[in-house]
Structures are given as structure tokens and as C-alpha cells.
Amino acid sequence: MTRYQHLANLLAERIEQGLYRSGERLPSVRTLSQEHGVSISTIQQAYRLLENLQLITPLPRSGYFVSPRKAQPPVPAMTRPVQRPVEVSQWDEVMTLLDTRGDKNVVPFGSGSPDLDQPGLKPLWREISRVAQHQPEAVMSYDMLTGRQELREQIARLMLDGGAVVSPDEIVVTSGCHGALAIALLSVCKAGDIVAVESPSYHGTMQMLRGFDIKAIEIPTDSQTGISIEALEMALEQWPIKGVILVPNCNNPLGFIMPDSRKRQILSLAQRHDIVIFEDDIYGELAAAYPRPSTIKSYDVDGRVLLCSSITKSVAPGMRVGWIAPGRYYDRVVHMKYAASSFGVPATQMAVASFIRDGHYHRHVRRMRQIYQQNMETYTCLVRQYFPCGICMTRPQGGFLLWLELPEDVDMVSVSKQLRLQNIQIAPGSLFSASGKYRNCLRINCALPPNERNRNALKQIGEAVQGAMEHFAIVRGT
Amino acid sequence: MTRYQHLANLLAERIEQGLYRSGERLPSVRTLSQEHGVSISTIQQAYRLLENLQLITPLPRSGYFVSPRKAQPPVPAMTRPVQRPVEVSQWDEVMTLLDTRGDKNVVPFGSGSPDLDQPGLKPLWREISRVAQHQPEAVMSYDMLTGRQELREQIARLMLDGGAVVSPDEIVVTSGCHGALAIALLSVCKAGDIVAVESPSYHGTMQMLRGFDIKAIEIPTDSQTGISIEALEMALEQWPIKGVILVPNCNNPLGFIMPDSRKRQILSLAQRHDIVIFEDDIYGELAAAYPRPSTIKSYDVDGRVLLCSSITKSVAPGMRVGWIAPGRYYDRVVHMKYAASSFGVPATQMAVASFIRDGHYHRHVRRMRQIYQQNMETYTCLVRQYFPCGICMTRPQGGFLLWLELPEDVDMVSVSKQLRLQNIQIAPGSLFSASGKYRNCLRINCALPPNERNRNALKQIGEAVQGAMEHFAIVRGT
Numbered sequence: 001m002t003r004y005q006h007l008a009n010l011l012a013e014r015i016e017q018g019l020y021r022s023g024e025r026l027p028s029v030r031t032l033s034q035e036h037g038v039s040i041s042t043i044q045q046a047y048r049l050l051e052n053l054q055l056i057t058p059l060p061r062s063g064y065f066v067s068p069r070k071a072q073p074p075v076p077a078m079t080r081p082v083q084r085p086v087e088v089s090q091w092d093e094v095m096t097l098l099d100t101r102g103d104k105n106v107v108p109f110g111s112g113s114p115d116l117d118q119p120g121l122k123p124l125w126r127e128i129s130r131v132a133q134h135q136p137e138a139v140m141s142y143d144m145l146t147g148r149q150e151l152r153e154q155i156a157r158l159m160l161d162g163g164a165v166v167s168p169d170e171i172v173v174t175s176g177c178h179g180a181l182a183i184a185l186l187s188v189c190k191a192g193d194i195v196a197v198e199s200p201s202y203h204g205t206m207q208m209l210r211g212f213d214i215k216a217i218e219i220p221t222d223s224q225t226g227i228s229i230e231a232l233e234m235a236l237e238q239w240p241i242k243g244v245i246l247v248p249n250c251n252n253p254l255g256f257i258m259p260d261s262r263k264r265q266i267l268s269l270a271q272r273h274d275i276v277i278f279e280d281d282i283y284g285e286l287a288a289a290y291p292r293p294s295t296i297k298s299y300d301v302d303g304r305v306l307l308c309s310s311i312t313k314s315v316a317p318g319m320r321v322g323w324i325a326p327g328r329y330y331d332r333v334v335h336m337k338y339a340a341s342s343f344g345v346p347a348t349q350m351a352v353a354s355f356i357r358d359g360h361y362h363r364h365v366r367r368m369r370q371i372y373q374q375n376m377e378t379y380t381c382l383v384r385q386y387f388p389c390g391i392c393m394t395r396p397q398g399g400f401l402l403w404l405e406l407p408e409d410v411d412m413v414s415v416s417k418q419l420r421l422q423n424i425q426i427a428p429g430s431l432f433s434a435s436g437k438y439r440n441c442l443r444i445n446c447a448l449p450p451n452e453r454n455r456n457a458l459k460q461i462g463e464a465v466q467g468a469m470e471h472f473a474i475v476r477g478t
Numbered sequence: 479m480t481r482y483q484h485l486a487n488l489l490a491e492r493i494e495q496g497l498y499r500s501g502e503r504l505p506s507v508r509t510l511s512q513e514h515g516v517s518i519s520t521i522q523q524a525y526r527l528l529e530n531l532q533l534i535t536p537l538p539r540s541g542y543f544v545s546p547r548k549a550q551p552p553v554p555a556m557t558r559p560v561q562r563p564v565e566v567s568q569w570d571e572v573m574t575l576l577d578t579r580g581d582k583n584v585v586p587f588g589s590g591s592p593d594l595d596q597p598g599l600k601p602l603w604r605e606i607s608r609v610a611q612h613q614p615e616a617v618m619s620y621d622m623l624t625g626r627q628e629l630r631e632q633i634a635r636l637m638l639d640g641g642a643v644v645s646p647d648e649i650v651v652t653s654g655c656h657g658a659l660a661i662a663l664l665s666v667c668k669a670g671d672i673v674a675v676e677s678p679s680y681h682g683t684m685q686m687l688r689g690f691d692i693k694a695i696e697i698p699t700d701s702q703t704g705i706s707i708e709a710l711e712m713a714l715e716q717w718p719i720k721g722v723i724l725v726p727n728c729n730n731p732l733g734f735i736m737p738d739s740r741k742r743q744i745l746s747l748a749q750r751h752d753i754v755i756f757e758d759d760i761y762g763e764l765a766a767a768y769p770r771p772s773t774i775k776s777y778d779v780d781g782r783v784l785l786c787s788s789i790t791k792s793v794a795p796g797m798r799v800g801w802i803a804p805g806r807y808y809d810r811v812v813h814m815k816y817a818a819s820s821f822g823v824p825a826t827q828m829a830v831a832s833f834i835r836d837g838h839y840h841r842h843v844r845r846m847r848q849i850y851q852q853n854m855e856t857y858t859c860l861v862r863q864y865f866p867c868g869i870c871m872t873r874p875q876g877g878f879l880l881w882l883e884l885p886e887d888v889d890m891v892s893v894s895k896q897l898r899l900q901n902i903q904i905a906p907g908s909l910f911s912a913s914g915k916y917r918n919c920l921r922i923n924c925a926l927p928p929n930e931r932n933r934n935a936l937k938q939i940g941e942a943v944q945g946a947m948e949h950f951a952i953v954r955g956t
Contacts, residue, residue: 091813098623098816116618125617128610128825136603140594140794145576175653178820186818190691191669204820211817213668316618320823335569338576339689340664342656342682345798345823347606 003038004045008053011046015055015066026056026064052452054385073384076254076392076405078228081199081218081437085239088210088434093413094203100425107457108445110416110427112252114313114400115371115447120364121316127351138350143343146334147173147323151349154356155323161291162249162284163298164307166325172333173344176322177282180308181245182208184324186340187332188276188306189214189242195278196235196244198227200403200432200441202252205245205280209434216434217241223394223403226251226258229265236273243276249293250283253403253432253443255396257287263296270304276329281309285365287398288373303327311352313399314365319348372400375446382455383444386462388469400447403429406440406465409472413439415464424457481516482523486531489524493533493544504534504542530930532863551862554732554870554883556706559677559696559915563717566688566912571891572681578903585935586923588894588905590730592791592878593849593925598842599794605829616828621821624812625651625801629827632834633801639769640727640762641776642785644803650811651822654800655760658786659723660686662802664818665810666754666784667692667720673756674713674722676705678881678910678919680730683723683758687912694912695719701872701881704729704736707743714751721754727771728761731881731910731921733874735765741774748782754807759787763843765876766851781805789830791877792843797826850878853924860933861922864940866947878925883907884918884943887950891917893942902935 014020027035029043036043047064050056056064100106132139146152152168159166174180189195191213197206199218209216217235220228226248235241246266248258258266270277279296287293297307306329310322321344326333355361376396383393383404392405406412412428419426429441442461448454492498505513507521514521525542528534534542578584610617624630630646637644652658667673669691675684677696687694695713698706704726713719724744726736736744748755757774765771775785784807788800799822804811833839854874861871861882870883884890890906897904907919920939926932 094816095812101620102622111620113620116615121614121618125610125614128617129607132603132606132610136599137594138796139603139606140599140796142579142589142591142795144580176820182818182820186689204816207813208817211664211814317620317821318616318618318824320821334573335685336689338572338682339686340660341819342654342660343795343798345826346796347825348823 004042004049007036007038007042007046008049011050012053012055020066022066022068024066025062026066028063052455054382067385073391073393075395076223076403078222079199079220081220081433082435083217083235085194085215085217086435088206088216089436090203090431090433091207091210093428093431094207097425097427097431100420105423107424107448107454109448109457109461110425110443111445112313112401113317113445113447114315115368115449116316117449118364118368120360120367123358123360124316124351124355127354128347131347131350135350139347141346143346143349145338145343146171147344148346148349148353150357151321151353154353158285158356159295159297159307159325162281163294164300164325166297170325170330172324172326172330172337173349174322174324174337175320175341175344176312176317177280177308177310178204178208178322179320179341180310180322180324181205181278181280183333183336183340184278184306184308184326184329185209185212185214187326187329187336193242194239196232196241197434198246198251200253200429200438201245202247202280203431206434218434221254222256223254224256225262226256227266229262229269232266233269236269236275241273241275243278244270245278245280246296247280247283248296249281250287250396250398252283252399253401255394255399255401255403257293257397260294263294264299267296267299267305271302275304277305279305279307281307282313283399284309285314286369286372286400288369289397297325300327303329306333314368315352315355315361319352320345321348321352369398372446375400375450376402378450379444379446379458382450382458383462386459388462388466400445402444402446404442404444406442407469408440410440410465410468412442415468419461419464422460424460426461482520482527485514485516485520486524486527489528490531490533498544500544500546502544503540504544506541530933532860545863551869551871553872554701554881556698556700557677558698559911560913561695561713563672563693563695564913566684566694567914568681568909568911569685569688571906571909572685575903575905575909578898583901585902585926585932587926587935587939588903588921589923590791590879591795591923591925592793593846593927594794595927596842596846598838598845601836601838602794602829602833605832606825609825609828613828617825619824621824621827623816623821624649625822626824626827626831628835629799629831632831636763636834637773637775637785637803640759641772642778642803644775648803648808650802650804650808650815651827652800652802652815653798653819653822654790654795655758655786655788656682656686656800657798657819658788658800658802659683659756659758661811661814661818662756662784662786662804662807663687663690663692665804665807665814671720672717674710674719675912676724676729678731678907678916679723680725680758681909684912696912699732700734701732702734703740704734705744707740707747710744711747714747714753719751719753721756722748723756723758724774725758725761726774727759728765728874728876730761730877731879733872733877733879733881735771735875738772741772742777745774745777745783749780755783757783757785759785760791761877762787763792764847764850764878766847767875775803778805781807784811792846793830793833793839797830798823799826799830847876850924853878853928854880856928857922857924857936860928860936861940864937866940866944878923880922880924882920882922884920885947886918888918888943888946890920893946897939897942900938902938904939
């Protein structure tokens, strides 16, 4: 640690401890220089760092002041989506989001990609390299239809962590969790069917419904406890709903973990109405708390839960290794796997199996849980600093996604277009509604390390939001 | 070449040239030994080799005789499937076929896997190893939705060889040709739709129709010129058919290449009736003739041909690299790719792109074309020797699949069960019909090198067929 960083730390601690209060003037550069026996420029560097961290604010010709600490914004209230089945729209907006993928000039706050710049991934790509060299025949050949045995064994072990006892022979390997959900939906539903979803809900899943001509009914969802069981029950009494798609652990985009009691309640509701639960556990391994939360599958007694997951968020998307434990739908899922996607890539399956077996997986996930948790705290602070008042924000219990709710008037779809010109990509909330609700919301990917570039981008987002709010204030004449 | 192999060659040539006629007695071992100045055992080895090659037959205590040459069996006649849309059945039989995959004890004559024990594949697995080591970030990341640019560029080049001018931006990378066809079908058809297919037709495609609840109408098909355009036209006049799935080049399972004039005819028929053509070109690169045959896509003027292909048969299935050129259906196909299968595996895409770009692909395919052509000739000879009379057999113009038609009575489904106990897997013809026709047919994978083990297996198949025929002769009392 350099001298100025050391000094900045010291000052930050004093601010944290309340020795310097919000709005208070800090000692002058000259005073500090004499007090600590360091050069003027060292003090200036330290102050600049604290300024970047938004802890202090310079006032021209008056010196530095402790930045005002905003109160923690409230969490979003229970959502109130349209209470009837609708066809999913918003494809063009999703395409816009996907189009910037891979463009290094763009800050991808709207993406759902995990942090891949991590040493913990080294054993994985080394293993790919190794299997290609040492088992070329297996790498070149057709896979087994249900996926490689050694991988299914490791997946069964992971499922145990979530409380589900599933044998490797009851698991079907798929192309990511997305492929798992697609096969699950195609196996159970037909065109014209209705499926219930949390609201807001992951846009990829909803575009899937659109693709398969399945209608979505969006159910009110609480940002801390999940889908409203009462509202789902009402919908089940009113409509011929085939199943419900849930992300009960580290929900995308709201970040909640459904309490276990509610998981059991929703399962018994599903039993009473004889519907299927499509459980998406893709973020489940990234829960802040240890041990990881249980899956709904772990309470499933009659095989009506199709548990879908992957290593996309916990490890890396490029492996395309996902899975389904389809319960009583096993035979249909195997046939649909053959029909819709056929075989998988042996190389990545082999590498992932070794990665889990040799302990690298758990080590990596443990570390990433911490990193994402820290990132989310940092971004939460930064949002408080950069964004105007009057917003609501989730308190995620895992994963790496933050959800912000801005005042009703703010249209994040147009803000996102404006930000795109500044090479910043965001995911406006409307992507997460079948009917284009939540235009005043946005999801932020906190897997992006909070470095200077990304902090600046967040600041620009905050400014754009501020601009949009001022615009509306003028329009309304307030 | 060892001495006995040299001698065997010499004798084989003499038989070929008619110096020793069919049924004629060959010189004794002693005579030849003296004539060529080699040991008795060398002559015995040479004769044993010729015996294995079924060119000569030993008669106890009488010496060796030139095996009788059977006449080339006729090709199968135009097929006559049921002329109405049916739901595809036969899934259990397909599963039986898939179940043996990867079992080293089983001789997989029923599979469609190419020969993977080839030095030409070395640059490919080396490249996988290299990209994992040198571009780990790209390997770990989400792919582009339509597939990697450098791969699409190479695919566009390959399409040119088949006469189709398609830009890289009009191509969507998929998980093999199977994934391509699945996305193509899901993009164009709905449950309940009717699609026309060649008869016989690849079982994977038909199980796809079953999975998506699409009915198949099987159209009479000639084993040398392809689908009957007249019969297709009649069907189009009678039923609301959405499209037709064709494997016009090196058809699976019949091996024909549709003449160009017929390709144009079928396209203009499709235009008149406004239907879609799903063109499966997966074996097209393995045509015996050079340059490779044209695709129907190459004549397509209004974008109604969805050209699907992959490197599965020409290179290796384990890469899962396939593609669609969807013409006017591009937007729908991109959405359906997102809905049904989402992103691909970057590692194999990157490796395959380099493999093609650096010339390894064309070198490998050139060599495999020759090998498969030789194999098919050898297996054709062997079938003539091992199988009873009264069979019909295709004359494939490429690929590596032979199709045999046995007398009506022979039930290859039960023969296949019997052979399974002998660790031999075959594909009974009924898999290739939506309605379970062609029980008296079988498809043979000639990518299996005709070594002793595989020859013996073929011999056992021949004997089992012989046994089935005799059984029926007894039952019928003839």
C-alpha cells in the first residue's frame, strides 16, 4: 500500500467512525501535510481517492467536506402486474441488449454475465485443454443423450447441497439452464397453454414462452419473500394454468430467497391444483448465507418439480453445462432433449465434471459469493450517492443483481437508448415484464468489478436518471 | 507390405482379371510355394487373407476354390409409404439404438457416427486445447446469439462450394444439424401442422416431428433420384402441408444425390404451393464426385429454403457445430434460437473456425470421401457374400450409409434384438418410417473400418438374416 492510500484509508475510517460528520469540513491539505509529515501532493492524492469513493466533496476555494450520507432507500413494494394471461412482447428490446455483447467498449451493466476475470477459473480452462489432448476420441464423439455419467454424478452431489436427493440416472444434462428450461417447457406445455411467472421475471424465460406460443400470467411478487401465494392461488382458480416458473433462490431480478415455509406452501398449492413447478436454481449457489438455501425440489414428493440449473452464473457461461432433474417427466424430457437439442458437447462436460470433483468448483463459488456480496454493497452505496432521491432498491440475499425502482415518470427505455450512445448498456425493467411494465425500473449487474471505469459508468447512469426526472418535473410544471 | 500380403494381392488381381474363374480350383499350397520360392506358411497366410476377403473358399481335403461371384443385387424400388399424415411412432426403438452408444463391446453398425480414428482430426483437438489455453476469456464467456463471426465467415465459404451465396450475417450457428433442423421447424411450424418427408427418412428428424407434435406425411422416394415429385405434388393438393424436409445430397438412409434438374423442379413446386423447404445437407460434403453437388438453396430466389448442416458427419459429432441459412425466416430463427437453445459453446466454434480456415477441413474431408467410398465398396462385396440372395441394396453416391431391403417376411426388428445379444447393433428400417414400415430393411454404417471384427459382425448379421428367412420358409411351409 502506498503512502497516500494508507492515509486515505485512515481518513475513510475516521469518517466511518463519525469522527468527521456528514457535511463537516476536513482539515486543510497543509494542516494534514504537517500533521503526518508527508508532502502536499500525497495529501492531495489521498483526498482525490476519497473524492472518487464519494466519501468527500471538494468545494472550490473552501476545501474538502464529508459527503452527506443518504439514508438506505426503501425496498420496492409488492408488484402489481396485469392479472390475466398475456402474450410476451419486448423482443426487440431484448435483442438490443444482446447486440452489444462482446463489444469491449461497452460497459455491460445490463448483462447477466458473471465475473470471468478470476484465477479460480484457471483449473477449468486447463482441464479443457487437457481433455482435448488426452481424450480426443471422447471429445470428438457423440455424447450420451442424457449427458456424461461422471458429470451427472457430480451434479447429483451439488443438488444434495440444496437438499434434493436425486440419483445421477434421474438427471438430464442440457445446454445451460436456458436449454434446461426450454426442454422442460416443451415437455410439459403446448402452444396456447398458460404458465404463471413471478413479476418481474427473467426476460430470457419470457422470450422462451413467446417462442413456444405459451401465454404468461404475471403474479405479484414481493422483493423480499417472493411470489404472492395468495395471488397465485387466485389466478389458479381463475385460469387453466399449466405450471409456474419460479426462481426461488437469489431471484433474478429481485434477489430474494423465498423462506422455506413459503417454498413448502407453494408446493402444496401446486399439488392441490395439480400444476407443475419449473424451478430455476441458476443463482442458488451464490446465496450470501451458508449453507446454501434449499430448493423447492428438496420438498417434492410426487415428482412435480422440474429442477433446472447450470454453472453459468456460478462458474462460466461458455461451458454451456446445465441440467434438469425432471421428476415424473423424465421420459418426456429425454425424448424432448433428443427432439429439440440432441446431444451435448463432451469436452466441456468432461472438464466441468473434473472441476467439481477436484474441489475447484466449491472453492471458486465460495470466493465468488464473497466478491459479489461485497460488490453489491459497494454498488448500493454508489447508487445512494449517484442517484437522485425517491428511489427504491432491493436488498439481494445472493447472486449479483440489483433492482432499482425509480419514480413512475422515469422511462428507463429511453434513458437506456441515451446511455447506449455513451457506451453504457443497461437493462430497463420493461424487459422483465411480459406486458412491458416496470419501464421505471432497471437491473444492475454487480458482477462488474466496481473499478473506476464502472463507477464512472454508474455515475453517468445516475446523471441520466436525474436528467430524466428533471425533464418530467419541467413537463409537469412542478 | 509383407510377403504374404504381396502374394495375396497378386492372386486377388488374377481372380479379378478372370485368370482364375469363379468356382475354379486354385493351385495347391505346395505348388505355389515352389513357384514363388516362399515358405508353405507364407502361402497359407496369403490364402487365409483371401479367404477373409471372401474371394476364395476352402473345401476340406480339396484345396481352395474361387468363391462364386454373386451378381450385384438390384437397387430397391420406389418406396410406397402410407399416403396420409401420421403421428411418428418408433421412439422406443430409437432409444434402444441410442442406449448402446459408447459401449466399446458393441459393434455399432446401426449408428450414424463417422470414423473418428483419423490423423486428420489431430489439428482440431489441438486447436481446442490451444484456444482454452490462449483465449480463456472468450472460452468462458457467453457466445454471440447467432454464433461467432469467424465461424460464420468460414461456413459461408463452405456454402459457396454447394453453390449457395450466403453472407456470414445470414447464418445462425446451432448445436449440430439436429439443432438447426429443430430451430428451423419450431420457427416455421406449429403443433398440428403437417410436414412432408422422404420415405425412408432419418429417424432423428422424425422424432423431432413427434416431439413438436407435427404430423409427417411420407412421400414415395426412389433410391437413386430421390423423392417422387409427382407424389409430393399430389400430397400438396390433398393436404395443408407446411413444408418438406429433404436430404437431397447423399441421402440418409438411401445415399442418392438428387439430380440438379429435380432439385429445381422441387423448388418450383414449393413456390407454386408456397411451402417451405427444410434442406438437410449434413452428408453433402461427403459426395463421391468432385466438385460436391449443389444445394437446393443454391437455386433459391425467394428465401424459402432453410439450409441446415453441420460438421458432424464430415468431421466430428462432439463439436456440436451446425448452422442454418434461414433465408426469409432469419428473424424468426434468431428468436427461436434464443428461445429454444440460447447460446453456443465458444471453444468448439473457435476451434472449428480455425480448422476450416487453415485448410485442415478440406484436407480431411477429401480423405474421408475416399475412405468411405472404399469402405462402401468393400461392405457391398461383403454383403453379397454374407447375405442370402433376394436382397436389394442401394448404390450410395456419397456419405457412408448402405440400405438393404430383404424379403418382405424378414423382421429386422426381431433380428436386431437377437443380434444385440451378440453385441452387434443394427438400425432396423422401421426406425426410418413414421408408421413403422421397412421392417424388412436395415441401414449399415460403412464408416466402421472393414477390419476383421467388423467383417465378422457383418457376417453374423448375414447369418441372422439367413436364419430369419429360413424360419419364415418353414412357417410358410415352402
